[in-house]
Amino acid sequence: MKARIWLPPLLLVLFLLGLWQLAASSGFLADVLGLEDFLVPAPSEIADVLWQDRDLIFDNAGTTLVEIAAGFGLALISGLAVAVAFRGSDLVRRAGYPLVVASQTIPVIVIAPVLVVWFGYGIWPKLLIISLICFFPITVNTLDGLRRVDPEAVRMMRSLDGSRMTIFRRVEVPTALPGVFTGARIAAAVAVIGAVFGEWAGSDKGLGHLILQDNAQLMTARMFASVFVLSLIAISLYALIGLLERAVVRWR
Amino acid sequence: MTATVSARGLTHRFGPLDVLGGVDLEIEAGALLALAGPSGSGKSTLLEITGGLREQSGGLVEVNGSADAAGRLRGCAWMPQRDCLLPWYSALDNASLALVNQGKSRREARKSAAERFEHFGLEGFETARPDELSGGMRQRVAFIRTLLSAKPVLLLDEPLAALDAITRAELQEWLTPVLRESGATVLLVTHDVEEAIYLADRVTVLSPRPGRSIATIDGMRGSPGRRDEVVSSPAFNRKREELLGLLRSDQARGAAR
Numbered sequence: 001m002k003a004r005i006w007l008p009p010l011l012l013v014l015f016l017l018g019l020w021q022l023a024a025s026s027g028f029l030a031d032v033l034g035l036e037d038f039l040v041p042a043p044s045e046i047a048d049v050l051w052q053d054r055d056l057i058f059d060n061a062g063t064t065l066v067e068i069a070a071g072f073g074l075a076l077i078s079g080l081a082v083a084v085a086f087r088g089s090d091l092v093r094r095a096g097y098p099l100v101v102a103s104q105t106i107p108v109i110v111i112a113p114v115l116v117v118w119f120g121y122g123i124w125p126k127l128l129i130i131s132l133i134c135f136f137p138i139t140v141n142t143l144d145g146l147r148r149v150d151p152e153a154v155r156m157m158r159s160l161d162g163s164r165m166t167i168f169r170r171v172e173v174p175t176a177l178p179g180v181f182t183g184a185r186i187a188a189a190v191a192v193i194g195a196v197f198g199e200w201a202g203s204d205k206g207l208g209h210l211i212l213q214d215n216a217q218l219m220t221a222r223m224f225a226s227v228f229v230l231s232l233i234a235i236s237l238y239a240l241i242g243l244l245e246r247a248v249v250r251w252r
Numbered sequence: 253m254t255a256t257v258s259a260r261g262l263t264h265r266f267g268p269l270d271v272l273g274g275v276d277l278e279i280e281a282g283a284l285l286a287l288a289g290p291s292g293s294g295k296s297t298l299l300e301i302t303g304g305l306r307e308q309s310g311g312l313v314e315v316n317g318s319a320d321a322a323g324r325l326r327g328c329a330w331m332p333q334r335d336c337l338l339p340w341y342s343a344l345d346n347a348s349l350a351l352v353n354q355g356k357s358r359r360e361a362r363k364s365a366a367e368r369f370e371h372f373g374l375e376g377f378e379t380a381r382p383d384e385l386s387g388g389m390r391q392r393v394a395f396i397r398t399l400l401s402a403k404p405v406l407l408l409d410e411p412l413a414a415l416d417a418i419t420r421a422e423l424q425e426w427l428t429p430v431l432r433e434s435g436a437t438v439l440l441v442t443h444d445v446e447e448a449i450y451l452a453d454r455v456t457v458l459s460p461r462p463g464r465s466i467a468t469i470d471g472m473r474g475s476p477g478r479r480d481e482v483v484s485s486p487a488f489n490r491k492r493e494e495l496l497g498l499l500r501s502d503q504a505r506g507a508a509r
Contacts, residue, residue: 152332155305159330160350160401170349174340251339251381 017043041221050225056210057222061229063206067123067198068191068233071130075187078131079138080180087146087172104136108194112201126198126206133194134187141186145179146172178252181245188237192230256281257302257405257437262311263462264297271297273462274311284431284438284473286448288499289458295441296333296409298463302439303328303407315405329403333410335394337382343393344369344378350401361400368396372426388419395427399434406431408440412447424450425479432474445499446483449491450475457498467498 023029024042033040041049050057082100086093108129115125149172157167199208207226214223257279264272271294279285287295300306302313304325312319315327329350337346345352347368348361356364369375372392382390391411398406412420424447431438431451442448448455452471459466472491475482482488 150336152334153336153338155300156330156332156336157349157353159303159305159325159328159407160397161353162349163353166353171338174338251383 039218039220041224045221046224046228049221050228053222053225057207057225057229060205060207060210060226061233064192064195064199064208064230065233067126067195067206068130068237070123071127071194072134072187072191072237074127075131075134075138075191076184079135079183079187080142082135082139083142083146083176086143100136100139103132106132108133108197112197115198116202121202121204125201126195126203129198129201130191130194133190137186137190138180138183141179141183142176143179145176145182148179149175174251177249178245181241181249184241185238185245188241189234191237192234196230256314256316257285257439258312258314259298259302260312262298262301262308262313264294264301264306264309265462270462272301272308273459273464275458275463275465277456277465277468279437279439280453281437282435283453284440284451284471286440286442286452286455286471287458288442288445288448288455288495289463290460290499291443292461293458294461294463295443295458298458299330299407299409299439299441302405303330305330327403328405328407329398329401330407331394331398331409331411333413335382335390335414337390337393339382342379342381343374343385343389346382347393347396348400349397354401364400365396368400372396372430386419387415388423391415391423392426395430399430399436404436406434406436406438408438410441410443413442413444420444420447421479427451428473445492445495449488449495450479450483455495457495469494469498 021042021044024040025044027037030037030040082096086096111132112125112129115128119125119128153171154167157171162170195206196208196211199206200212203209207230211223211226214220214226257277259275259277262272262275263270275294275298277285277287287298289295297306301308302315302324304315304321304323304327307321313324315324318324318327337343338349341349344362344365345358348356348358348365351361351364352358366378369378372395374389374392374396377385377389382393385393391414395411398408412423415423428451440448440451442451449471451473453473454468455471456465456468458464469491472482472488475485475488
């Protein structure tokens, strides 16, 4: 039963990798693109580099992972806080909603260098960029979840001596939880992009930084290796949130 | 544990829409009054106003001497038409909601609810999730949840309307001693004529919108014998005809307007 779920995507990925391997190692890709062979690495070469330079790559991945975890965490806290505040007061929601939407329209590529000028090469500009990207999906999906609260259940609870806080805890939070998880999963997928942009704007460490350096030195195979690790981080984070959701939201 | 409910000249409007056009009713302590009337006669609104979940536009409602909404909310337990069981809680935790809300520990609350589960034929379903229960069982869990609040007044909004005819008849029979033992004063909204007469001490008929109380007749609550026998007796038939006549006459009046 389980195999029916993970086998098809695995086979597809293996098939595409095989195709790439053939096309690259036979020199076909390089010929078509009119490039030197070393600029078009085959999957086997990328795996080789990943193994040889594993210390360097994982060291940098650690930095990026910390940035992602911190930025995502900040977005989660602020997104939930804003959604709850919006739910609590109509005035606050009407006043604040345009700002939330505006936060998503800020071009990250533009704002990233400014943040580096302000906050330096440390973790702060990356953290802010990642949380800026993650904030919107978390806030909007949480709000959406809160809107699904059944007004009749709320009245039932009021009639059965439920305080405002009790109703929030026992009715509104569980109703909103699936929305929170949806937002968190989308945020996890885009957090990695934020980290790379942040590091490109100015950094001395991290996978984005490594990619930029390797690009300058035409070390294409190691660039691919870094990209591979980046997507591994995104997929793991996404899967982790999915597992958490299944453990918590058991009534669905 | 007993309380009276009364309404005088109660009116309510939603924006331009007149929903209640002057309702008078009186429930003695421990009595059960059924509200019968065509759909759209504002029965549910009347129930929510009585329970302090809504402010009326005009007139007076009193529960146990309290005329303000907060006081009425304190005195009443409202049971909506849909059972409103929370899917993230087990049947037992749903039933013990009111007790937990009132500050009892979860263990104590579960213990009290579990006793009712035994009584009400729900034994073995304590840890079941609401969607694993049948319609009749869900409704019984909702009844336990409402009863355990120990409020002096129960407001029941068509509690059996969603059930099939056989289950509904069973629950009517089950409900009779349950409500009697609770000692609560009950306001029951229903559009089922038989249910109104069988369960209620008295039945008040509402007109079509805007709902006004147009007549009150005696019900047959506490008639000895099984439900089947009661509802097929000549006395019950006469009551049924009387109530149907009242509902029909006024519906005709509503349509002619």
